[in-house]
Amino acid sequence: MACNCGGTTPQPTVYRLHLPDGTVRDYFTYQEADAANKRAGGVGTISIAAR
Numbered sequence: 001m002a003c004n005c006g007g008t009t010p011q012p013t014v015y016r017l018h019l020p021d022g023t024v025r026d027y028f029t030y031q032e033a034d035a036a037n038k039r040a041g042g043v044g045t046i047s048i049a050a051r
Helices: 030-039
Strands: 013-018 024-027 043-050
Touching: 013 030, 024 030, 030 043
Parallel strands: none
Antiparallel strands: 013 024, 013 043
8 A cells, every 4th residue: 555645755855065155056965065065165064955
């Protein structure tokens, strides 16, 4: 029997990188977001967001 979980499809988790210049980018893994942050000088913050 199928689950009726409210009729919505679970959304994938994305890691959102916020840079001080206002740039916001989404990545599918924390490692990608962390690598991008390091390339930008390590000045950004990473948060979790659902797409």
